[in-house]
Amino acid sequence: MTVQEVDRKRFAEEWEVWHRERDTALADPHGFLAITSLRWLTPEPTRFDDAPGAWSSTPDGVVVDLADGESFTVEGREVRGRHAFAPLAERGGTLATWGDIVLEIARRGGNDILRPRDPANPLRTHFTRTPAYAPDPRWVVTGRYVPFAEPRRVTVGAVVEGLEHVYDAPGQVEFALEGATHRLTVFNGGRPGSLTALFTDATSGRTTYAANRSLAIAPPEGDGLVTLDFNRAVNLPCAYTDLATCPLPPAEKRLPVAVEAGERLPLERAAAA
Incomplete structure (x- = not known):
């Protein structure tokens, strides 16, 4: 040889x-293949079927209003009721955990978005x-x-x-x-x-x-x-x-x-x- x-x-x-x-x-269980939806947030609080709470985009950042019995975890802390995420820089993002699902809150093209990531998403499990x-x-x-x-x-x-x-x-x-x-x-x-x-x-x-x-x-x-x-x-x-x-x-x-x-x-x- x-x-x-x-x-x-x-x-x-x-x-x-x-x-x-x-x-x-x-x-990865919470990689891009696990994303179940891409939600473009608006000033009007809106509920989605793959995430808890009603989500809105405000001048001070993304806000979510959680109903009684709803909660998720941010940086190890359980969140209930109303929660405001700090304003995000362009192409920035943060994560929250809801059971097995990770909620990605991000900013793209001047817009606030929500992208839930579910390990059970068929696109990921069939990959x-x-x-x-x-x-x-x-x-x-x-x-x-x-x-x-x-x-x-x-x-x-x-x-x-x-x-x-x-x-x-x-x-x-x-x-x-x-x-x-x-x-x-x-x-x-x-x-x-x-x-x-x-x-x-x-x-x-x-x-x-x-x-x-x-x-x-x-x-x-x-x-x-x-x-x-x-x-x-x-x-x-x-x-x-x-x-x-x-x-x-x-x-x-x-x-x-x-x-x-x-x-x-x-x-x-x-x-x-």
């Missing part, structure tokens, strides 16, 4: 571990795996991070019609793929210094989810070099459920090539189609 074969074997093994961990996290392309080192490319002089506020659409998300984009990543040079606007990632790119490509709507995929990028090296491993391009929650508010990529960021790497169209969407 050659060194190259050993490296490819290790590459595939490491990818398999990563892919299994992704599916495990997705199937088996996410299809993906076989890992291939040729989809690992070196790029260069090109920072903007100042971060730019970028407004993008969302999978929810009429909703918009605003992000601070620190720069772009430039890379060569399939004989051409491409650029993707990037946003701040989940770890300090890391980056995230949202994109579509020629597979979108065919073998991959039409609206978007996401790619995490490790912090740039001192000379700005970054590694883009498209084998680890992932679906956002909206690929699995209509109860998500995922952002769309910047309009101009559709790659003209077929990126046959990373996660494919979920089985749940393919079955619905």
Whole structure:
């Protein structure tokens, strides 16, 4: 066995571990597959069939009025009667526990929302795996991070019609793929210094989810070099459920090539189609 074969074997093994961990996290009892509804709260107190109390959105935050005999837990404290959640920042959220159900209270696109998460939701209990392309080192490319002089506020659409998300984009990543040079606007990632790119490509709507995929990028090296491993391009929650508010990529960021790497169209969407 050659060194190259050993490296490819290790590459595939490491990818398999990563892919299994992704599916495990997705199937978490209170993950996105457990969401039973997406409630857009209004000033009018409203009751829902999958959460206790009457919920409303006020200038001072989300308020819930619990009837006699109703309660939930917030940060380990049982709540009864009237409860006001502190105002939430955009893309912020907090959780309450109601028996086996977790109630997510969040703010998206300037709106307060309620999303109950029930471990017994069939979308979660029937989940088996996410299809993906076989890992291939040729989809690992070196790029260069090109920072903007100042971060730019970028407004993008969302999978929810009429909703918009605003992000601070620190720069772009430039890379060569399939004989051409491409650029993707990037946003701040989940770890300090890391980056995230949202994109579509020629597979979108065919073998991959039409609206978007996401790619995490490790912090740039001192000379700005970054590694883009498209084998680890992932679906956002909206690929699995209509109860998500995922952002769309910047309009101009559709790659003209077929990126046959990373996660494919979920089985749940393919079955619905």
